[in-house]
Amino acid sequence: MKGCLLYRREDVTRNEAFIELLLTHGTEAGLDISVETYESFAMHMPEQPFLLSDGSRPEFLINRSCSPWVNEAAEYAGIRVFNESRAARTANDKRLSHALAAEAGMPMLPSTALHREALNYMTPSYPFVVKDPMGRGGTGVEWISRPQQLSAPHLPEEMLMQPVGGQRGKDLRVYIVGGNIAGAVLRESTSDFKANVSFGANARMYDLSEEEKAWITRLTDRLYLDFAGIDFLIAENGTLLFNEMEDAVGCRSLYQNSSIDIAELFIRHVAETVFR
Helix, strand or coil: CEEEEEECHHHHHHCHHHHHHHHHHHHHCCCEEEEEEHHHCCCECCCECCCCCCCCCCCEEEECCCCHHHHHHHHHCCCEEECCHHHHHHHCCHHHHHHHHHHCCCCECCCEEEEHHHHHHCCCCCCEEEECCCCCCCCCEEEECCHHHHHCCCCCCEEEEEECCCCCCEEEEEEEECCEEEEEEEEECCCCCCCCHHHCCEEEECCCCHHHHHHHHHHHHHCCCCEEEEEEEECCCCCEEEEEEECCCCCHHHHHHCCCCHHHHHHHHHHHHHCC
């Protein structure tokens, strides 16, 4: 069965090992997966939507380019996409993922979705954090400690604002495959308030309690995830606080700290889905 794995060009090289795992496990599962870059991808409507560079039409699409419109367009064209469009749209926008988590009753920091200009009519308590709603991998996160920073040109126009909270430099990433928990990694940084491994944080496997699993299930029951990450801050009392979701979730820390081959788990899920 013919499929497409879509990445942004800048992400292909640094994800080369993971891409190779996906392709290898795909072949083992009877899937013919080709790699395409987002920058070379084009849709020709209405005549031939979703043709690959070799002129063929994929029967499924694995979109790791963080471009939710592609997921939606693929579904309009009758192509099964991983993640499904609603999941991709929600996971790639912190405003939507927080709205979903709030509806599920999950603990979180007080969070305000707003346009940058709205800050002119507010009196926030310093320090606080602003996030680019579409940022990923720890990018677009700013610690604001004084009003002068709010005029910085690099701040995003659309943002999510939160008070500083949780244990500094510590968070938990939970991996989801086929709607089920596949593993969890605790990440800790002694040099930054962000606990991203790509920024030098340390990581180790984490055993979720039954209560924590139940909270995560409340979220996955509301939003089916083929393959994604859910990140949590850790409150001072140890409670998990919803932080964000990752559509094209990074898996380096999971491979470094466990024997879990999440690429194999995901491709097995893809095969079971498309051959169903």
